[in-house]
Amino acid sequence: MMTKSHALENKYKEEDKQVKEETQSTSLEKLPDPTGWRLLVMPFAVKEKTEGGIIIAQETLDRARVATQVGYVLKMGDLCYKDEDKYPTGPWCKEKDWVVFARYAGSRMEIDGGEIRLLNDDEVLGTIDDPNDILHAF
Numbered sequence: 001m002m003t004k005s006h007a008l009e010n011k012y013k014e015e016d017k018q019v020k021e022e023t024q025s026t027s028l029e030k031l032p033d034p035t036g037w038r039l040l041v042m043p044f045a046v047k048e049k050t051e052g053g054i055i056i057a058q059e060t061l062d063r064a065r066v067a068t069q070v071g072y073v074l075k076m077g078d079l080c081y082k083d084e085d086k087y088p089t090g091p092w093c094k095e096k097d098w099v100v101f102a103r104y105a106g107s108r109m110e111i112d113g114g115e116i117r118l119l120n121d122d123e124v125l126g127t128i129d130d131p132n133d134i135l136h137a138f
Contacts, residue, residue: 031111034077037121041071041099041106044131045114070131071117073097080121092124100126100134 034040046064049055056064073095081091093099101124106117128134 028074031074031116032109032118034075034080034118036077036079037082038077039073039080039093039099039119039121039124040075041101041117041119042074043068043115043117044070044072044098069103070098070100070128070134071119073099074116077121086122092121093127098128098131099124100128 031040046061046068047056048061073093076095081087101117101119105123106119109116109118
């Protein structure tokens with residue numbers, strides 16, 4: 001027979017597990033909406049293990065994540081690329097594009113599973129089809 005303390009402990013564990021499951025995956029709706037000329041970008045995830053099975057040190061991973069220069073455009077502010085004098089040929093990118101940006105560009109925000117960045121529209125340096133094409137392997 002389960003004692004009262006064990007039953008209560010199990011109840012807390014179940015509730016804690018449910019809360020963790022609900023918060024571990026941040027949905028697009030929960031992310032901030034960029035304002036003005038800003039873009040919401042999710043940097044490319046750095047691999048935690050090499051193809052040979054070597055696990056990368058946490059400090060190295062943290063540095064690589066900060067220095068990531070490739071990201072996926074999640075959302076765009078309502079004024080992105082609207083300045084016709086500044087962008088006479090039209091937008092440099094659109095939602096769901098992979099973009100290249102300066103190494104430490106944008107404001108970084110931690111979310112479950114990584115980080116996101118808010119970039120100004122003029123911080124996009126280019127677009128690419130596949131980030132694996134230009135990222136170096138660890």
